[in-house]
Amino acid sequence: MRRLLIRPGGIGDCILSLPALEFLRTGYTEVWVPGPVVPLIRFADRVRAIAGTGLDLIEIPGQRPAATVEALRGFDEIVSWYGSGRPEFREAVEELRLHFRFLAALPDEPGVHASDFYVRQVGARASAPRIPCPRLDGGYAVIHPFSGSAAKNWPLERFQELAGWLGARLPLHWCAGPQESLPGAHRFEDLYDLGCWLAGARVYIGNDSGITHLAAAAGAPVVALFGPTDPEVWGPRGDRVRMVHTPAPGEPMQKIQLAGVRAGVESLW
Numbered sequence: 485m486r487r488l489l490i491r492p493g494g495i496g497d498c499i500l501s502l503p504a505l506e507f508l509r510t511g512y513t514e515v516w517v518p519g520p521v522v523p524l525i526r527f528a529d530r531v532r533a534i535a536g537t538g539l540d541l542i543e544i545p546g547q548r549p550a551a552t553v554e555a556l557r558g559f560d561e562i563v564s565w566y567g568s569g570r571p572e573f574r575e576a577v578e579e580l581r582l583h584f585r586f587l588a589a590l591p592d593e594p595g596v597h598a599s600d601f602y603v604r605q606v607g608a609r610a611s612a613p614r615i616p617c618p619r620l621d622g623g624y625a626v627i628h629p630f631s632g633s634a635a636k637n638w639p640l641e642r643f644q645e646l647a648g649w650l651g652a653r654l655p656l657h658w659c660a661g662p663q664e665s666l667p668g669a670h671r672f673e674d675l676y677d678l679g680c681w682l683a684g685a686r687v688y689i690g691n692d693s694g695i696t697h698l699a700a701a702a703g704a705p706v707v708a709l710f711g712p713t714d715p716e717v718w719g720p721r722g723d724r725v726r727m728v729h730t731p732a733p734g735e736p737m738q739k740i741q742l743a744g745v746r747a748g749v750e751s752l753w
Contacts, residue, residue, distance in 0.1 A: 486512045488556070490564040492534060493589060494632060495521060495675070495694025496718070499613050499701050500599040501565070507608035508563055516566075523676035524698075526616055539566065543576040556582050563606070565589040591717060598717055612721035615679050617702040622684030624655040625749075626704075630664045631693035638691060638709050638737045638745075645742055646689065650749065654686060659695070687752050689745065691737075692718060700725050707748040711737040726751055 487510045491501050498521045505515065506527050515525045519533035534540075538552035556562060561583050567573035568586040577584045591601040600610045627650075629643040650656055659678070660669035672678035678695070679702040682688055689707045690696040692715075700706045700720035708720050710729040719727050726748040730739040 485510045485560045486514075486558065488514045488516065488559040488562040488564075489528075490516045490534070490539070490562065490566040491521075492518060492566045494518075496692075496697040496720075497589075497598075499524065499615070499694065499697040500718075500721075501602045502613040502615070502701070503599060503611045504602040504606045504608055507603065507606050514559070520675055523674050524615055524679065526676075534566065542580070543567075543570070543572040545576075548576075548580075553580060553582075556580075559583060561585060563587065595716060597719070597721070599721055612723075613697070613701040614703075615676070615698070615701040617676075617680040617683040619703045620684050621686060623686055624657055624684070625650050626657050626659055626670075626682060626685045626688045626699070628659045628688070628690040628693065628695045628699075629666070630660060630695075631691040633712070635712050636692045636710075636737065638740055642738075642740075642742060642745075643689075646745055646749075649742075649746060650687075650689075661695070687749055689749065696720055705752040707745060707752070709737065709740055709745065711735060711740065724752055 489505050489508055491498055498517055509527055513528045514530045515528040516532045516534045516537055519535055522531050522533055525531040538549035541547045541549055563585050565587050568589055587605045591598045603610055627643055629640055631637055647656055658666055658669040660666040660671055679698050682699040682704045683702040685704045688699040688704045691709050692713050696708050697720045700722040705724040706720055707726045712734055715727045715729055728744050728748045
């Protein structure tokens with residue numbers, strides 16, 4: 485069987501979907517994901533960036549790329565989180581008689597962890613997302629103080645206070661994305677390379693972000709800071725993951741106390 489898996493979304497969404505995606509592996513498996521996530525898909529026969537496939541034009545009559553339609557017709561089954569909430573796309577797929585199976589891209593069951601939700605969609609057992617990175621203890625700590633939303637960020641000055649305490653005990657590194665302003669931070673263009681570097685950390689501390697999910701999936705001990713989002717649904721998975729959250733759901737990140745973050749770090753030593 486030739487099966488295509490299409491998974492849009494942020495870095496964290498895709499990582500939480502990894503157990504479901506891997507369960508769907510078959511004789512030939514191709515995966516289409518956002519460009520930055522491509523290096524993280526290690527199990528497929530081929531991986532493509534969604535932006536380069538022409539998939540977004542399928543629902544526009546007269547602009548459908550013939551090569552894209554032909555490629556889609558080459559699969560016995562297409563399992564797609566892309567287009568599940570877009571009637572125009574679904575109608576185009578039906579018109580073209582493509583073998584799509586649509587799955588909801590966001591959890592719709594209160595209190596159910598996103599990764600569990602995704603594996604239930606495909607009939608798999610729950611398991612923590614894993615990215616195969618060499619696990620070598622580099623003896624250093626890593627802080628990533630950003631996320632996709634300012635509301636999810638613990639104040640930078642609090643991270644700097646934590647760094648003063650932590651840096652007296654371990655070599656300390658900061659990391660940041662290409663568009664994140666942080667002088668001296670480590671930056672990686674390839675997320676798999678970043679994951680392998682994070683895997684060597686003795687401890688990683690970060691907000692609710694895709695990079696925090698990457699650190700956990702790569703095997704690093706993780707302290708994840710949560711405020712606006714529910715860690716019971718969106719928290720990173722792993723045996724060595726500690727969640728530190730605001731006293732009440734939805735409270736501003738400033739409510740997280742330094743002592744609580746330090747305690748999370750110390751629990752992993």
